[in-house]
Amino acid sequence: MSADDDFTNAAGNEKQTARLEAFSDGVFGIAMTLLVLDLHVPNPPVGAGPYTSAGLGSALASQWPAYFAFVTSFASVLIMWMHHHAFFRLVRCVDATLLFVNGLLLLLVTVVPFPTAVVAKYFSTPAGPAACTLYAGMFVVISVVFYLVLLAALRPSIVFPTVSPRTLQRLRRTYSIGPPLYLLATIAAPFSRWLSMGICTALWLYWVVTARRRDIYLPPAG
Amino acid sequence: MSADDDFTNAAGNEKQTARLEAFSDGVFGIAMTLLVLDLHVPNPPVGAGPYTSAGLGSALASQWPAYFAFVTSFASVLIMWMHHHAFFRLVRCVDATLLFVNGLLLLLVTVVPFPTAVVAKYFSTPAGPAACTLYAGMFVVISVVFYLVLLAALRPSIVFPTVSPRTLQRLRRTYSIGPPLYLLATIAAPFSRWLSMGICTALWLYWVVTARRRDIYLPPAG
Amino acid sequence: MSADDDFTNAAGNEKQTARLEAFSDGVFGIAMTLLVLDLHVPNPPVGAGPYTSAGLGSALASQWPAYFAFVTSFASVLIMWMHHHAFFRLVRCVDATLLFVNGLLLLLVTVVPFPTAVVAKYFSTPAGPAACTLYAGMFVVISVVFYLVLLAALRPSIVFPTVSPRTLQRLRRTYSIGPPLYLLATIAAPFSRWLSMGICTALWLYWVVTARRRDIYLPPAG
Amino acid sequence: MSADDDFTNAAGNEKQTARLEAFSDGVFGIAMTLLVLDLHVPNPPVGAGPYTSAGLGSALASQWPAYFAFVTSFASVLIMWMHHHAFFRLVRCVDATLLFVNGLLLLLVTVVPFPTAVVAKYFSTPAGPAACTLYAGMFVVISVVFYLVLLAALRPSIVFPTVSPRTLQRLRRTYSIGPPLYLLATIAAPFSRWLSMGICTALWLYWVVTARRRDIYLPPAG
Numbered sequence: 001m002s003a004d005d006d007f008t009n010a011a012g013n014e015k016q017t018a019r020l021e022a023f024s025d026g027v028f029g030i031a032m033t034l035l036v037l038d039l040h041v042p043n044p045p046v047g048a049g050p051y052t053s054a055g056l057g058s059a060l061a062s063q064w065p066a067y068f069a070f071v072t073s074f075a076s077v078l079i080m081w082m083h084h085h086a087f088f089r090l091v092r093c094v095d096a097t098l099l100f101v102n103g104l105l106l107l108l109v110t111v112v113p114f115p116t117a118v119v120a121k122y123f124s125t126p127a128g129p130a131a132c133t134l135y136a137g138m139f140v141v142i143s144v145v146f147y148l149v150l151l152a153a154l155r156p157s158i159v160f161p162t163v164s165p166r167t168l169q170r171l172r173r174t175y176s177i178g179p180p181l182y183l184l185a186t187i188a189a190p191f192s193r194w195l196s197m198g199i200c201t202a203l204w205l206y207w208v209v210t211a212r213r214r215d216i217y218l219p220p221a222g
Numbered sequence: 223m224s225a226d227d228d229f230t231n232a233a234g235n236e237k238q239t240a241r242l243e244a245f246s247d248g249v250f251g252i253a254m255t256l257l258v259l260d261l262h263v264p265n266p267p268v269g270a271g272p273y274t275s276a277g278l279g280s281a282l283a284s285q286w287p288a289y290f291a292f293v294t295s296f297a298s299v300l301i302m303w304m305h306h307h308a309f310f311r312l313v314r315c316v317d318a319t320l321l322f323v324n325g326l327l328l329l330l331v332t333v334v335p336f337p338t339a340v341v342a343k344y345f346s347t348p349a350g351p352a353a354c355t356l357y358a359g360m361f362v363v364i365s366v367v368f369y370l371v372l373l374a375a376l377r378p379s380i381v382f383p384t385v386s387p388r389t390l391q392r393l394r395r396t397y398s399i400g401p402p403l404y405l406l407a408t409i410a411a412p413f414s415r416w417l418s419m420g421i422c423t424a425l426w427l428y429w430v431v432t433a434r435r436r437d438i439y440l441p442p443a444g
Numbered sequence: 445m446s447a448d449d450d451f452t453n454a455a456g457n458e459k460q461t462a463r464l465e466a467f468s469d470g471v472f473g474i475a476m477t478l479l480v481l482d483l484h485v486p487n488p489p490v491g492a493g494p495y496t497s498a499g500l501g502s503a504l505a506s507q508w509p510a511y512f513a514f515v516t517s518f519a520s521v522l523i524m525w526m527h528h529h530a531f532f533r534l535v536r537c538v539d540a541t542l543l544f545v546n547g548l549l550l551l552l553v554t555v556v557p558f559p560t561a562v563v564a565k566y567f568s569t570p571a572g573p574a575a576c577t578l579y580a581g582m583f584v585v586i587s588v589v590f591y592l593v594l595l596a597a598l599r600p601s602i603v604f605p606t607v608s609p610r611t612l613q614r615l616r617r618t619y620s621i622g623p624p625l626y627l628l629a630t631i632a633a634p635f636s637r638w639l640s641m642g643i644c645t646a647l648w649l650y651w652v653v654t655a656r657r658r659d660i661y662l663p664p665a666g
Numbered sequence: 667m668s669a670d671d672d673f674t675n676a677a678g679n680e681k682q683t684a685r686l687e688a689f690s691d692g693v694f695g696i697a698m699t700l701l702v703l704d705l706h707v708p709n710p711p712v713g714a715g716p717y718t719s720a721g722l723g724s725a726l727a728s729q730w731p732a733y734f735a736f737v738t739s740f741a742s743v744l745i746m747w748m749h750h751h752a753f754f755r756l757v758r759c760v761d762a763t764l765l766f767v768n769g770l771l772l773l774l775v776t777v778v779p780f781p782t783a784v785v786a787k788y789f790s791t792p793a794g795p796a797a798c799t800l801y802a803g804m805f806v807v808i809s810v811v812f813y814l815v816l817l818a819a820l821r822p823s824i825v826f827p828t829v830s831p832r833t834l835q836r837l838r839r840t841y842s843i844g845p846p847l848y849l850l851a852t853i854a855a856p857f858s859r860w861l862s863m864g865i866c867t868a869l870w871l872y873w874v875v876t877a878r879r880r881d882i883y884l885p886p887a888g
Contacts (some may be wrong), residue, residue: 019687019751020779023239026695029248032332033256034699039336041343055411056349060340060356066428075331078325088668100874103744110740114705118726121707127722190719208322243463251470254554255478259560263565275634278571282562282578296554300547313458429546473692476701476776483780483785497856500793504784504800516775522769529685649836650768 017091020102027106028081030112038117039063045196066120069135072197073116075204076139077109081145083207087171091153092160098152105149108142117196126201129189132196138184145177150175174210178203239313242324245418249328250303253335257292260339261285288342294368294419297426299331299360302368305429309393313375314382320374327371330364341419351411354418358407361422365400372397396432400425461535464546472525475557479514482561483507510564513579516641517560519648520583521553524590526645527651531615535597536604542596549593552586563641573633576640580629583644587622594619620655622647686768693772694747695769697779701736704783705729732786733778735801738863739782741870742805743775746812750877753837757819758826764818774808785863795855798862802851805866809844816841840876844869 015109042059044051051059091098115135122131152158154168264281266273273281295328313320337357375381376390407421486503488495535542559579566575579600596602598612629643708725710717717725757764781801788797818824820834851865 019691021749022244022688023691023695023747025241025245026248026692027699029245030252030696030699031702032328033249033252035704036253036332037259037703041331041336041339050347051344051349051352053349053352056344056352057355060352064315068332071329074329075325078329081245082325085245097328099748103741103748106698107744108735110702111705111736113702114707117707118722122717122722125716127717127719130717130719130722130726133723176794193384195416242468247463247467251467252474255471255474258475258478258554258557259481263561272569273566273574275571275574278566278574279563279577282574292555293551296551297547300550303467304543304547307467314588357473409586439528442621466688469685469689470692473689474696477693477696480697480700480776480779483777485780485783494791495793495796497790497793497796497799500784500788500796501799504796514777515773518773519769522773525689526765526769529689552757661789 017088017094020094020099021085021088023192024084024106025049025081028077028084028109031109032074032077032081034113035073038113038120039066039070042123063120065123068197069116069119069123072201072204073112075208076200077112079204079207080109080142083146083175084149087150087153090163090167093158095158098149098158101145101148101152105142105145108138108145111138112142123193123197128193129191132193133186136179136182136189136196136200140179140182140186143175143182147172147175147179174207177206239310239316242316242321243307243310246306246324246328247303250299250306250331253331254296254299254303256335257295257338260335260342261288261292285342287345290419291338291341291345294422294426295334297430298336298422301426301429302331302364305368305397306371309372309375312381312385314391315380317380320371320380323367323370323374327364327367330360330367333360334364345415345419350415351413354411354415355408358404358411358418362401362404362408365397365404368379369394369397369401396429399428457639461532461538464538464621465529465532466545468528468550469525472521472528472553475553476518476521476525479517479560480559482557482564483510483514507564509567512641513560513563513567516644516648517556519572519652520644521556523648523651524553524586525664527590527619528593531594531597534603534607534611537602539602542593542602545589545592545596549586549589552582552589555582556586567641572637573635576633577630580626580633580640580644582604584626587619587626591619591623608653618651621650678679683754683760686760686765687751687754690750690768690772691747694743694750694775697775698740698747699742700779701739701782704779704786705732705736729786731789734863735782735785735789738866738870739778741874742866743778745870745873746775746808749812749841750815753816753819756829756833758827759824761824764815764824767811767814767818769812771808774804774811777804778808789859789863794859795857798855798859799852802848802855802862802866804847806848806852809841809848813841813845840873843872 040063042051042056042063044055044059115131115138119131119135122128150172153172154163159168181199181203185196188199189196262285264273264285265276266277266281337353337360341353341357344350372394375391381390403421403425407418410421411418484507486495486500486507488499488503559575559582563575563579566572594616598615603612625643625647629640633640634644680871706729708717708722708729710721710725781797781804785797785801788794816838820837825834847865847869854865855862
């Protein structure tokens with residue numbers, strides 16, 4: 001009997017992922033909530049008098065890239081959390097590999113408010129292409145790491161033995177469109193900021209629609 | 223047997239909403255806590271010397287719209303969390319529809335610090351009406367989405383079978399005053415910022431009082 | 445059978461405070477963590493060249509009121525959380541009264557970073573007395589509301605029936621020194637900022653020491 | 667029967683650390699997430715026109731010390747959380763000593779974004795050595811307190827009786843390299859900022875590698 005057995009006493013065949021899931025949820029939730037800090041209260045231009053109601057209204061309206069970037073980032077992280085939530089239901093235990101790729105994912109999710117702020121500030125300026133390249137490039141990295149978490153989580157030694165190979169295969173396939181399409185958005189950014197952000201938006205909309213239609217990652221309500 | 227059954231193995235008739243509730247709680251709590259970032263430490267006017275104690279005191283006092291907006295937003299989100307807490311006790315399982323409308327609600331709750339900051343800064347300026355329109359308008363959208371979450375959560379396929387139709391009906395009725403009254407506050411904002419914010423305040427006070435008097439959403443202490 | 449019974453089905457005599465405790469913990473934790481945002485990276489004075497290492501070092505050192513305020517606020521909120529944690533172990537269920545006074549406590553805990561920032565910025569300026577009055581005054585209100593939460597939580601209809609009256613009495617007594625001493629710190633602030641902050645510091649140190657010596661709110665390790 | 671027994675009723679031999687672990691996780695998670703606030707969106711120099719895409723790109727690239735400090739801090743706190751997670755699996759109950767050293771650790775973890783911001787801003791300026799001294803010095807304190815938490819948590823009266831002395835000894839040894847090496851990094855900072863930050867980086871990489879190779883703190887997947 002090795003000393004490691006001390007750690008397996010309480011375990012057996014029960015689910016052992018509670019603390020990792022709770023911690024991941026916390027980081028996802030906080031990263032999403034911090035996105036609001038990228039929405040700034042506008043100030044009247046120096047030298048101009050105080051805002052009228054119409055002036056404040058149009059200053060708020062002119063910040064639309066910030067709202068757009070907020071919604072895109074929030075929805076992309078939320079849908080990622082939902083998938084995380086979904087496939088972790090199949091996971092029975094945690095090992096160091098899963099813990100580390102998941103930790104890397106959390107690091108990247110935490111960074112999301114930064115490229116979001118860059119896009120919010122520079123989308124409609126001459127520097128827009130660089131901002132969109134950063135944004136989409138960030139999501140290339142995130143989606144690749146997310147896929148690695150998925151692979152690490154769905155290894156046979158990690159999932160519940162009752163999960164069928166077909167389910168695992170289907171789950172892997174659903175997420176595999178992320179990296180190439182975010183890469184396309186990155187490559188498109190220097191040519192068209194609209195196309196780039198449009199691909200990012202289309203991706204989370206696609207995941208919402210497929211999730212609703214096939215209800216793949218949630219138990220049927222019956 | 224379809225592959226989806228893998229997801230229902232552990233389920234049966236038990237409550238399956240823990241992770242969604244925890245995640246929602248996290249987002250509600252963080253959004254409420256971030257409101258404090260809208261309270262700014264005052265600085266003496268450029269060119270004036272450092273504050274005296276009296277000067278700091280009156281600078282702090284003159285920020286009262288920020289405190290008022292803070293309390294209104296905090297209380298409104300807290301009472302929403304309490305109702306969320308209350309009706310999720312009846313929910314047995316989660317499907318994609320509930321997950322997505324709840325996700326939309328979280329997005330909107332996350333945004334609350336932004337209109338709060340706008341009201342804090344512009345309430346007592348000429349741009350006050352625009353600030354209050356934004357604020358109340360935001361809560362129209364939030365209260366509508368909150369009502370959709372309620373409808374999605376209280377479907378027969380989602381709640382515990384033991385919940386009576388009368389309970390469901392009563393719950394739906396309690397929240398239904400939110401959207402029309404927030405709409406009234408939005409329409410009133412261009413005419414009177416006080417009336418607009420007063421309606422928003424009256425609403426959360428009303429919900430506190432009814433919740434206390436009827437104790438509707440909590441188990442009796444016996 | 446009233447419709448309210450739907451809410452008590454799952455309950456019986458079990459502990460029903462999990463979601464309230466988790467939510468409170470979240471708000472306590474976030475409020476404590478946001479305190480770090482009151483620590484600002486110093487900037488060289490306008491017109492001076494970049495900092496040397498010695499310059500940065502002495503600029504960092506001159507911010508000591510900010511570190512002092514950070515530690516005082518963090519420790520005060522942490523000890524409050526620990527007591528919250530302790531007496532909620534005796535609580536069996538939650539009603540609207542407890543939920544609302546607890547909500548008011550969370551609102552006030554959330555505000556703590558604001559007076560902390562005011563003290564951090566103005567402690568060693570002529571406005572120091574006003575800053576300390578605000579700080580200690582805030583803790584008067586918090587400690588009164590904390591005491592109300594304690595009273596609401598330790599009502600006979602709320603605690604587990606096995607808790608003895610002597611335990612309840614002792615718990616109430618431990619916290620009752622908070623409001624009068626914070627009031628003293630508030631009154632002392634216009635005369636001596638050091639005395640005022642000293643009382644605030646002495647209080648949390650006292651609670652740490654009594655908690656350690658009597659171990660009152662934790663189960664014996666045997 | 668003393669009044670303290672009221673607190674032990676529900677307990678017996680079960681694990682009683684849930685709320686402490688959840689609270690610690692929350693603080694770790696929030697501190698890690700707040701690190702992103704140290705990444706600032708660059709502004710064009712005063713007087714220069716708006717950024718071109720190339721200008722924004724090079725401004726973003728020139729912020730590399732901020733990214734480096736972000737990754738180092740995030741990884742250091744994450745690996746600390748993982749070890750915290752690991753050895754708390756052996757802990758059966760909580761006493762005041764453990765609660766207070768753990769509270770002190772949380773205070774220090776909360777502070778991490780501050781020295782990180784100092785390094786991010788001053789690493790490549792003449793004040794770099796002072797910034798690195800602060801950063802590494804902070805981690806000396808954190809690693810000492812972490813070691814105290816470990817000692818407090820692994821006392822025989824606190825851990826599960828089934829944990830072997832050999833396991834406890836091995837756990838203590840793994841972390842014991844932290845304080846001396848962070849001290850070395852602090853001493854090295856005035857001579858070489860690169861050496862100082864390099865030691866900090868090497869430490870978390872070392873902990874990742876040993877954790878993966880020996881899988882010491884996680885149950886084997888079988």
